[in-house]
Amino acid sequence: MFKRFKIPEATIGRLTSYSRFLKEADEKGVTTVSSQQIARATGVTPAQVRKDLAYFGEFGTRGVGYNPRELYNYIMKILGLDRRWSVAIVGAGHLGTALSLYKGFAERGFDITCIFDADPEKIGKKIAGLEVRSLEELSQKVKEYNVELGIVAVPAAAAQEVVDIMVGAGIKGIINFAPVNVSVPEDVVIRRVDLASQLEYLTYHLGETR
Amino acid sequence: MFKRFKIPEATIGRLTSYSRFLKEADEKGVTTVSSQQIARATGVTPAQVRKDLAYFGEFGTRGVGYNPRELYNYIMKILGLDRRWSVAIVGAGHLGTALSLYKGFAERGFDITCIFDADPEKIGKKIAGLEVRSLEELSQKVKEYNVELGIVAVPAAAAQEVVDIMVGAGIKGIINFAPVNVSVPEDVVIRRVDLASQLEYLTYHLGETR
């Protein structure tokens, strides 16, 4: 689509931040913002902002700045957020439940459309208006709801198996909250989010400074 | 402590992975592992494993490998996990509740000792055996429970205010789940975890490949 050359991983994360700030600015009625303003609001340098955007094209006007709404729309398109996405969650424990109910997903275009769990105790329960289903139904429901993204919120020991089922059902992007590395075919994008590891980042740095 | 020179950010995250694998290996009774085995299990290259470890010292034996238990202990010490940490959560919504109940924290040495919320409706409720308290009590309870780490699970609009209160109470490390950049004094370590952004990473990459 845009990708003329390789884009730094971190750039993608920053585009998310930029877009949130731009939306706010637009809603406040602001008609131009500078790379400096974007930078200050998102905690990076102005040069970084311009570089990140330069990977994808020219979106501003020299001597002036950027139009928030326009730039917002561009970034959302770059991120693939110019449409909505259907997401399945596997794991109806505390984390899976919280993620099912999390408002922040819908705001960015992600609709949680089905929830699965292996535990018969949990099957049939309603979460966020959705019935928890067995893993056997996953493949069928994924087709029914056009699910393209999956969230894994199961214990580490079950993660690989669940991911295999998801991949088998045709899911192409997966977030794995289990603290374990799982493998997927080349054409599937996977990302691990290790919550405890985030706290460990803090303790490491606290140890460092004394 | 160890830090003789600057350590890559990503190294810290990988040490977490290594340590989990090493613990497992040790529990299985394995007495030596190679950088290659660690690498395969955690999805990196053997050279990366050795380089990461080399920042902190020499932990292996040439021609042989590493002792899982020993290396595990070293890494846990590097990460500051050779003791337990007391953690406060602010925000008793779905996410805050799930995080309070999440078993993965305790396993890695993090004890959630208090939960706070601004909403009077939530105050007094019990979560994971803990009473939800008002923000006014935060400072006192942080002292009482020796809290050093904080988790922010409140709406974006409230995040900066909550972080200010935490910092005022002496908390030195903060995870911010609100999708907004907040500022802290130099001696406070902060890390933002944006859940929607994780999904956006997927959609970006899916768009890329067609």
Next chain:
DNA sequence: ACATGTTTGTTAATCTTTTAACAATATTTT
């Protein structure tokens, strides 16, 4: 219309991180 001041897009320089290569050291085999 010209000079002054802004702010982008881009190129070059710097800094950081990863990968590769290999000498040093241990183990196993013959």
Next chain:
DNA sequence: AAAATATTGTTAAAAGATTAACAAACATGT
């Protein structure tokens, strides 16, 4: 006991990412 094999720690090379600098382009004021 020597040769072959394995695996680390370390150094050098390559790749990747960030920062800095500045020409190009626009706006404003005189």
